[in-house]
Structures are given as C-alpha cells and as structure tokens.
Amino acid sequence: MRLLFLVLVLLGGCETVQPWERGTLARPEMQLDSDPLETTLMEQVYESKEAASGGNGAAGAGCGCN
Amino acid sequence: MKNKENLMSRLSCFLLIFLLPLLAQGLEVGEPAPAFKLSSIPNQTPMELQDFSGKVRYVDFWASWCAPCRVSFPELIKLRAEMDSENFEIIAISVDEKTEDATRFLRRFDPKYPVLHDPDGKVAELYDIPAMPTSFVIDRDGQITMIHTGFRDGDIEEIRAHISTLLAEES
Numbered sequence: 001m002r003l004l005f006l007v008l009v010l011l012g013g014c015e016t017v018q019p020w021e022r023g024t025l026a027r028p029e030m031q032l033d034s035d036p037l038e039t040t041l042m043e044q045v046y047e048s049k050e051a052a053s054g055g056n057g058a059a060g061a062g063c064g065c066n
Numbered sequence: 067m068k069n070k071e072n073l074m075s076r077l078s079c080f081l082l083i084f085l086l087p088l089l090a091q092g093l094e095v096g097e098p099a100p101a102f103k104l105s106s107i108p109n110q111t112p113m114e115l116q117d118f119s120g121k122v123r124y125v126d127f128w129a130s131w132c133a134p135c136r137v138s139f140p141e142l143i144k145l146r147a148e149m150d151s152e153n154f155e156i157i158a159i160s161v162d163e164k165t166e167d168a169t170r171f172l173r174r175f176d177p178k179y180p181v182l183h184d185p186d187g188k189v190a191e192l193y194d195i196p197a198m199p200t201s202f203v204i205d206r207d208g209q210i211t212m213i214h215t216g217f218r219d220g221d222i223e224e225i226r227a228h229i230s231t232l233l234a235e236e237s
Contacts, residue, residue: 018187019190019196020190020195023130
C-alpha cells in the first residue's frame, strides 16, 4: 500500500506538455540526435539514392499533429 | 474484512483523484465559442472575437515552430482572398512565446487577415486545443461548427466546402 501511495504521489509530479507549449521541444537542439549535421548529410545521400524522402522520425516538429 | 474495505476505499479515493482529470473534455461542435481578447501582431492593437460577430469566423491556432502551419498559411491566405470579406474572416492566433518568432514567420507569408498573439497560451488553454495547428469554424451565431486538427495536403478542400456551406445557408 505504501509503495502504491509512493508511486501515485510520484506520478502526480508528471505533467503533460500541452500542444501549444512545445516550442522549446521543437527546437533542433532538443532532438534526440548526437550529430544533426551528419544526420542531415546522410538524409541528403539517402534521398538522392532512393528518390524518396521523409519517414525518418516523428513529423510535425514536435507538435503532435501529423 | 475491515482491512479489505479500508483498502478498497483508499484505492477508490486515489483512482478518483488521479483519473478524474483524464475525463476532462475539450470544446465540441455545437458549443458556443469562448470569448477572448488579445493583442494583434505587429501593431499590438487589442482585438476580440466579438469584433467579428455576425461573420463566419475561422480561428486558427498556429506557431512558428509548427511544421504543418507552413503548409496551412499559404492555403488560408488563398481561402481568405476567395471568400467574401463582409461575411467571413480568418483570425490567426500565434502561441509563440516570443513575438519575434511569430513576426519572422509572418514576414515570409504576409497574411491579409488579423493575427493575434497568445504568448501565455491562455486562449489556447481556454479552447483546449488538442494539437498544433487546430482551427475552429464559428458561425454567425457564435457556435462552433467545425474543429480541425493538424493540416495535410487536401484538408483545405474540406474546410472550404464547410465554410461555403455556412455562407450559403446564412446569406
């Protein structure tokens, strides 16, 4: 029971980031990517070779819509 | 037995406290659009929803960091140009924290309709928007008739058809 209480109290500390508050999360430096420049170059090569682009991650700049 | 009852009542209490907020519902079609008053960008002129009463209104919540908003803006600018300004208005509401971010975005598109600024997200919270962008079509009586979330290619056709129907019905 104490453990359950502790878990519930800790869960109360979690807060949902609302869609209109995601500006900071959408910044390039907030992406889970250690080397954005290398990723961009790799994507460029991939797009050139495959004649296709996109599908590399969550779209919509963190806005949770598309 | 007593312990079991005690445990059950405590559990019910916790479930009520933690699950009740999840039941909170946002705005729905048919409800009256909540009133708001915000400053415009870039002139800082105070404007409110009531300033456009009697018109069909398209309230669009957007942000400079929202990728689909880059798709929606040119389409909305075209829609605004097509529609009768006597009976229709687009009211864009930026939820950018910094005015400069919104201004930089607007320089790229130069919309000819009012753009308001909601830096604290108070109006966004009032409308309980589920995603970015989210738009609300409001009829002449101030009722929400359509809620549109996100923006993909082709969405503008659905929005245009809905607004045209409203304008035809009410004229």
